[in-house]
Amino acid sequence: MTDGLIELRHVGKRFAGIRALDDVSLTVRRGEIHCLAGENGSGKSTIIKVMSGVYQPDEGDILIDDASVKRMTPAESVGRGIQVIYQDLSLFGNLSVAENLAMNRYLKEGRRAVRWGETRQIARAALDRLGVELDLAADVESLPTSARQIVAIARALQAEARLIIMDEPTTALTRNEVERLLDITRTIQRDGIAVLFVSHKMREMLEISERLTVMRNGKVVVQGPIGDFTEASITRHMTGHDLSHETYRRPAVTETVPPRVAVEGLTVPGAVAGVDLTLRPGDIIGLSGLIGSGRTELALALFGMRPDHGGTIRIDGKEARLRTVGDAIRHGIAYVPEDRLSEGLFLTQSVSRNMLASSLDAVTRGFTVDRARAATVSDGMIDAMQIATRSGETPVGFLSGGNQQRVVIARWLLTQARVLILNGPTVGVDVGSKAEIHRIIRDLATERGLAVLMISDDVPELLQHCNAILLMHRGRIVQRFEGGTATEDSMGAALKALR
Amino acid sequence: MALKTTPTDAPATTPAPPKTGGDLRRFFNQHDNIVQLVAITALVFVVMAALSPDKFLRYYNFESISFIFPELGLLSIAIMLAMLTGGIDLSIVGVANLAAVLAGTLFHHLAPGASAGLGLGSALLGIGLALVVGLVAGALNGFLIARLKITPILATLGTSQVFTGLALVLTGGPALVGFPASWTFIGNGKLFGVAFPFILFAVLAAAIGFVLSRTAFGTRLMLIGTNAKAAVFAGLDTDRIVFQSYVLTGLLASIAGLILSGRTNAAKSDYGNSYLLQAVLVAVLGGTNPAGGRGSVLGVSIAVLALMLLSSGFQILRFSNFLIDFIWGGFLLLVIAINVARNRKRLG
Numbered sequence: 119m120t121d122g123l124i125e126l127r128h129v130g131k132r133f134a135g136i137r138a139l140d141d142v143s144l145t146v147r148r149g150e151i152h153c154l155a156g157e158n159g160s161g162k163s164t165i166i167k168v169m170s171g172v173y174q175p176d177e178g179d180i181l182i183d184d185a186s187v188k189r190m191t192p193a194e195s196v197g198r199g200i201q202v203i204y205q206d207l208s209l210f211g212n213l214s215v216a217e218n219l220a221m222n223r224y225l226k227e228g229r230r231a232v233r234w235g236e237t238r239q240i241a242r243a244a245l246d247r248l249g250v251e252l253d254l255a256a257d258v259e260s261l262p263t264s265a266r267q268i269v270a271i272a273r274a275l276q277a278e279a280r281l282i283i284m285d286e287p288t289t290a291l292t293r294n295e296v297e298r299l300l301d302i303t304r305t306i307q308r309d310g311i312a313v314l315f316v317s318h319k320m321r322e323m324l325e326i327s328e329r330l331t332v333m334r335n336g337k338v339v340v341q342g343p344i345g346d347f348t349e350a351s352i353t354r355h356m357t358g359h360d361l362s363h364e365t366y367r368r369p370a371v372t373e374t375v376p377p378r379v380a381v382e383g384l385t386v387p388g389a390v391a392g393v394d395l396t397l398r399p400g401d402i403i404g405l406s407g408l409i410g411s412g413r414t415e416l417a418l419a420l421f422g423m424r425p426d427h428g429g430t431i432r433i434d435g436k437e438a439r440l441r442t443v444g445d446a447i448r449h450g451i452a453y454v455p456e457d458r459l460s461e462g463l464f465l466t467q468s469v470s471r472n473m474l475a476s477s478l479d480a481v482t483r484g485f486t487v488d489r490a491r492a493a494t495v496s497d498g499m500i501d502a503m504q505i506a507t508r509s510g511e512t513p514v515g516f517l518s519g520g521n522q523q524r525v526v527i528a529r530w531l532l533t534q535a536r537v538l539i540l541n542g543p544t545v546g547v548d549v550g551s552k553a554e555i556h557r558i559i560r561d562l563a564t565e566r567g568l569a570v571l572m573i574s575d576d577v578p579e580l581l582q583h584c585n586a587i588l589l590m591h592r593g594r595i596v597q598r599f600e601g602g603t604a605t606e607d608s609m610g611a612a613l614k615a616l617r
Numbered sequence: 618m619a620l621k622t623t624p625t626d627a628p629a630t631t632p633a634p635p636k637t638g639g640d641l642r643r644f645f646n647q648h649d650n651i652v653q654l655v656a657i658t659a660l661v662f663v664v665m666a667a668l669s670p671d672k673f674l675r676y677y678n679f680e681s682i683s684f685i686f687p688e689l690g691l692l693s694i695a696i697m698l699a700m701l702t703g704g705i706d707l708s709i710v711g712v713a714n715l716a717a718v719l720a721g722t723l724f725h726h727l728a729p730g731a732s733a734g735l736g737l738g739s740a741l742l743g744i745g746l747a748l749v750v751g752l753v754a755g756a757l758n759g760f761l762i763a764r765l766k767i768t769p770i771l772a773t774l775g776t777s778q779v780f781t782g783l784a785l786v787l788t789g790g791p792a793l794v795g796f797p798a799s800w801t802f803i804g805n806g807k808l809f810g811v812a813f814p815f816i817l818f819a820v821l822a823a824a825i826g827f828v829l830s831r832t833a834f835g836t837r838l839m840l841i842g843t844n845a846k847a848a849v850f851a852g853l854d855t856d857r858i859v860f861q862s863y864v865l866t867g868l869l870a871s872i873a874g875l876i877l878s879g880r881t882n883a884a885k886s887d888y889g890n891s892y893l894l895q896a897v898l899v900a901v902l903g904g905t906n907p908a909g910g911r912g913s914v915l916g917v918s919i920a921v922l923a924l925m926l927l928s929s930g931f932q933i934l935r936f937s938n939f940l941i942d943f944i945w946g947g948f949l950l951l952v953i954a955i956n957v958a959r960n961r962k963r964l965g
Contacts, residue, residue, distance in 0.1 A: 423849075443852040453850065461850045464843040466910060475840055475851040478833040486831045529851065 129178030153323040156333035157548035171195035199280030207270040211259030216241035244272040264295035283314040320349040368585040376435030378569040384429035389415035391593035397569035404584035412593040421453040422446035452530030456541040465515035470496035477532040499528040520551020650904035658923040665930030686925040687818035693899040695869035703909030704769030711780030712754040713874030716747035717884035718784040721793035733795040740799035755867020759860035784886035792885035804879025826914035842909030
């Protein structure tokens, strides 16, 4: 008897003739924290779905507790104690925390009447196991993502889980929330429950896991104890090549030119309490801080979406009134929003339309959109940004996260933007694509002289690609780190101090 | 979360379409909804023709269809316009009737007791008034929806009551009759042997189709319908564009009212009430996504034609009128169910 909880042996899976999994062998041991790493499209999700019985493998075996499982179904998987927490968490948003947690128990016991006292007891016990406090009466949809995630984990534990699979759990979390999630993961482990942590973020993997499996193109490329890996080696295994780690330096500019953006005493009611900020051509200024620090509102004010803002904003030395998004665009300001899917993209519309959304007038002749010209412009951008798409007519929803993000950036290049505000530019983007987006941003700053404001929670990203980093807290900029002098430790400590 | 249609880790399974096969295949892929509708329409046609060839295939039958369907056709396109931004306009029939009633009232004022004898000038005045009613009513809807942010279904339900009520007050209940000859020409006349309502419909449908597919306004409308939030972030003036789309909807509705009252030589506050829900269903049947972002004039036009062929066929076969309503409903449900099933297959 080994200590394997679930084992995949030489598993293969095809979709429409394309190999999603190729001879994959993977063992998750009892009570271990195992990390499954890989870029988008490497086969991570397919593995989750094989383990949870959603997909039947075409070849190979699945063993649970060393015994082969003939036919893995979702019911079988759950029955054997395997719980998956998908990114969307699958909670009932309109029900309270307590109801969500007690639901399974009620269903299992086939009860028709709900007893509120007992519901709360069940829920309380579930949260106590994780050592967290939540408002049991709150509707789940009113909670922040991090709290919802905790509810999902607590619910999985309720179902007598022996293995909890977490699919990209940290995507929507801030740094502090990630820390809390990692703490909770360790708590679970102390109860003897194994965790399969699916991620593409280096630091978390190195911090939390005991063993690591890296996948690429449907194959396991390497597997071993976490001590055998470094960030660089994981990246190399995931992408198949080395990535540059050179830090960004702003090109020299003549200081006599007025800055591209000069903000003085900017206020946004309830969010920003007096911010001064200067952006010069070629600057990539990082902006970090906890959620609620006012950083997003600062960006929105610059983008004309907070007409209630106060203070002065000068663009190229001239005072600008930015009361609508139209004003901001006319002043050459572009904003790549935080949530690409809900705020950035028109998913069912073509790549071309997505790119041209803000510059339709430029391709309109008389009454009609000049289709030939529109196609030329968008095809040119697809080439320039190296966007992997079959054509400009493909719906943008079919593209990967990294390519989608490039489409949003391309949209703003077409408006002749000179100030680019990026909010979480590489959230949910895989490593290789992330590097490519960073390269594009740096090129835009150095070669086209864009002034870039980059909002991010990703400290290494900020350190590597910004020539200065601002830390925001309670509506003010509380600290400024010059590029090249700050380190992950000093920034991490500063962020921690804000909590 | 992310698109459910593309599991993040499964390789992009949509295989590249063969380059050969050319435009025709691409047309079929992009417009499979329309291709399906044409097939269904052809099927209805063949079945009806087979069941009752002597009556169904008579020229008279098609001519009468060409007089009747433009009203519903325009109303359906009007509803589609509202649906493109994820809204709806329940006041279209109210607008249509109010436009006709106001014009009728004007005629009665111009020539009390002898309004049928009014000349072309008065008729044009009446037409102008009717169109203005459409524009104003549309602007009111647009204001409530785009500016005051009232949910479209509630705003237009409210204005629908207002318009119908206004028409009722003006007429006192019974139908206004006695329209000038040039007015009734709009609903009954022929130009070069073709039904005038049909010509009007064809011209307007082509114009709206052009606006939607070829102009910046049309593109923006589709973008807003796809994702209103992203449209704001892309700097589109969503309020103005949504407002304009409702004005256009109101205008189309008033033209439908013109045709309806021209054809019947009467105007009443509650004509064509059954058109409202039919128009909604025809729009959806024609491939319009009620959540916004997708819809075409061509699809809606074919859908309305299919339904007209169906009902004229059943009338010829002497089905009871009650049964015809039932069959319409069933037909619509069937086609929509097919669409849903096919979409699911495509996504799965």
